[in-house]
Amino acid sequence: MSEFFQLIVSGLSTGSIYALAAVGFTLLWQASQTINFAQGEFVMLPAFLVLALSVKLGFPLWLAMPLAIILAVLILGVLFKRLVVEPMIKHGTLPLVIATIALGVLLKEMVKEFYSPLGQPFPSLFPQDVVTIFGAVISIPDIANFVIAMGAIVALQLFLGGTRTGRSMQATAQNPDVAQILGVDIKRMVLYTFMINGALAAIASILITPIYLAKFSNGETLGLIAFIAAIVGGFNQIRGALVGGLLIGIIDNLSATYVSAEYRQALPLILLIVIILIRPQGLLGTSEGRTV
Amino acid sequence: MIRKLAITTVAAFALGAGAAVAQVKIADVAELSGAGAAAGAVWHDGVKLAVEEVNAAGGILGEQIELAEYDSQTDPQISRAMVQKAIDEGTYVLLGTVYSSSTVVNMLVAQQNGMPQITGSESPTITAKGNPYIFRTAFGAQKGLPKLASYLKDGLGAEKIAVVWANTEFGRGGYDAFMGLVDDFGFEIVADVPTEQAQVDFASDVAKVKSSGADAVFVYLTEEESARFLIEANKQSLDLPMGGDTVLISQKVIDLAGDAANGAFGHVGLTAEAPVPAIKEMAAKFQEEFGYGADHNAIKGYIGVYMIKYVTEQIGEFDREKFAETLRGLCLDAETHPGILMDTCWDETGEMSRESFLVEVVDGAQQITQTLPAN
CATH class of the missing domain: 3.40.50.2300 (Response regulator)
Known part of the structure; x- marks a missing residue:
């Protein structure tokens, strides 16, 4: 029983980080019909920004991490929108999807070229201590990762529902034409969405990399899992992406332990197929209308 | 007169150039990217260090080594293609790969082409296939x-x-x-x-x-x-x-x-912390050259190049068949062959034997707890 509980907590911890990346998928889709297939690389890159700032430039870690988040907001938010999305979106969704795939490859190869193809150690923010709950040994980093990831998503929900800017962003997502008539600066709102995605990706990166190690290819796994999580939960709902991420984190742990370690990578895909067949809009998604 | 002068000049340059580029090509097919880069890239740096040393000391039989690198991307099928490419491009002996899943695939290509192959792989199956051209740099599991x-x-x-x-x-x-x-x-x-x-x-x-x-x-x-x-x-x-x-x-x-x-x-089998002066010296050079510590893969790559040098010098010519024949059953002692670092023997299957060590990690460093005899 303690093993089961431990697996659930560990799955929730990893799943909450997947959820951060999955939320990014839904945000960009809602704001600009962008399916960002470079999302995995968006989560891979900030860890290398932290390493570049701390190891190469000598910044202390407490400064390197917030600086990396700011850089991620600028590069993965502002620059991504200006240089990739705006020129491509006018040609339709498919060219934009291809452009994001190309961007993902570019980011991956750039990190490999300028940093290293080798995995790099990445410091954990938290002490490697454990607490015992119901006989299960739970690590502090697992608890902290879950709290921070969930905190970020709750803060985002509060921002979207409880502030004027957040409601303007929702209005932009639901009906940009009407939002513009009502005086909402929709370009600015869309830009904010991209910046939030950059910040979420950076937080996910800082939380997951101590477990994964910093490696140029990390985005391949993360991007796929986050995409599956977003579809399973509901591509047009933040809470759907959240549920999808947590679900995949838990299913991965339980299936690897109790079903088959060999087929663990296949199970999220099987889940995806089942969900698409039974409920195409996802577990919590809606088949009509859109909200941020 | 001008024509003669021009012909003489061109001939002189051609001869001079010929003398300057007397080289033997050695290919290193390694995991320079992908999941195996942590092993292959370090192996490759070990190869590079040894090639620099050998060239600085006059090369092999007076010829400088031209090192050609091929990235297998840790993909067995790509490694197979890279081995074929290296053979087509005229390598004398083949170094690599490190990942056994690649080596078991690409060694067939080398075998079919009569190409001696020096691998860093440690899977027991590698030397159990009866391939007379495969040789290890570290013994199998x-x-x-x-x-x-x-x-x-x-x-x-x-x-x-x-x-x-x-x-x-x-x-x-x-x-x-x-x-x-x-x-x-x-x-x-x-x-x-x-x-x-x-x-x-x-x-x-x-x-x-x-x-x-x-x-x-x-x-x-x-x-x-x-x-x-x-x-x-x-x-x-x-x-x-x-x-x-x-x-x-x-x-x-x-x-x-x-x-x-x-x-x-x-x-x-190999560690930079081994109580062997030659290994410590190699590890210090490696650290200085590449800015990080040598591990067993770096040492394996380094030894691989010296295997080529010593065996070729023993046979006195660049002959692949003789190379493979000579290396099977050969023992090289470290005293007269310092690049081999430790006394080493290869059997008829390309498997090797030498001393090894029991190690424990203490305070972030390897600590040798026991030196074990060759088996």
Whole structure:
């Protein structure tokens, strides 16, 4: 029983980080019909920004991490929108999807070229201590990762529902034409969405990399899992992406332990197929209308 | 007159150029990217260091080595294509690959072309296929694991063992070799945990081991996966002795896993910490040249180049058939062949033997606990 509980907590911890990346998928889709297939690389890159700032430039870690988040907001938010999305979106969704795939490859190869193809150690923010709950040994980093990831998503929900800017962003997502008539600066709102995605990706990166190690290819796994999580939960709902991420984190742990370690990578895909067949809009998604 | 002068000048340049570029091409097909880069890139740096030394000392039979590198991307099929390309481009002897799953595929191409191949792979299957052109730089798991099993049994008194292994050619080789020892040593396998190449999350694997009631864990994974496993084991407070063969306690794994590597132990064929002056000297040069510590893969790559030099000089010509024939059954002593670092012998299958070591990671560094005789 303690093993089961431990697996659930560990799955929730990893799943909450997947959820951060999955939320990014839904945000960009809602704001600009962008399916960002470079999302995995968006989560891979900030860890290398932290390493570049701390190891190469000598910044202390407490400064390197917030600086990396700011850089991620600028590069993965502002620059991504200006240089990739705006020129491509006018040609339709498919060219934009291809452009994001190309961007993902570019980011991956750039990190490999300028940093290293080798995995790099990445410091954990938290002490490697454990607490015992119901006989299960739970690590502090697992608890902290879950709290921070969930905190970020709750803060985002509060921002979207409880502030004027957040409601303007929702209005932009639901009906940009009407939002513009009502005086909402929709370009600015869309830009904010991209910046939030950059910040979420950076937080996910800082939380997951101590477990994964910093490696140029990390985005391949993360991007796929986050995409599956977003579809399973509901591509047009933040809470759907959240549920999808947590679900995949838990299913991965339980299936690897109790079903088959060999087929663990296949199970999220099987889940995806089942969900698409039974409920195409996802577990919590809606088949009509859109909200941020 | 002008025509004569021009012809003479061109001829002189051609002769001069010919003399300057007298080179022998050696190809290194390695995992320079992909999941195996932690092994292949370090192996390649070891190769580069040795090539620089050999060239600075006059080359092989007076010819400078022209090193050609090919990236297998840790993909067996790409490695196969790269080996074919290296052969087509006229390599004298082939170095690489390090990952056994690639080597078992590409060694067939080398064999068909009569190409001597010096590999860093350690899967027992490599030398069990009757390929007369394959030669190791480190012995296969089947030679190292009995030493580790003996330590688990007699040194630690362990009887119940959890086995965590990579479900790849490399991992399968080590797994089979270890399982073959279970009856001999009276072990009970209480957890059998296969993992995937490039696996990033080991939470469930560690949980399985933890609840298995094992006395000790045998870990047979590649570099980055070993580090991730140790980090997760530390995170979940897995308080069991964790032992492996070569990779688990390698410098790369220690660098990646940090404090989580402390306490891990194992058998190593090669280590920069070995009490062998020639290895320490090589490791110091490596550190100076590349800015990071040499591990067993770096030493393997380094030795590979010197194998080519010494065997070629012994036969006195660049002849692939004679090279392979001579290396089978050859012993090289380190005193007269310093680049080989330790006295080494190869048998008829290309398998090798030399002294090895038991190692424990203490305060982030390898500590040699025992030197073991060649077997």
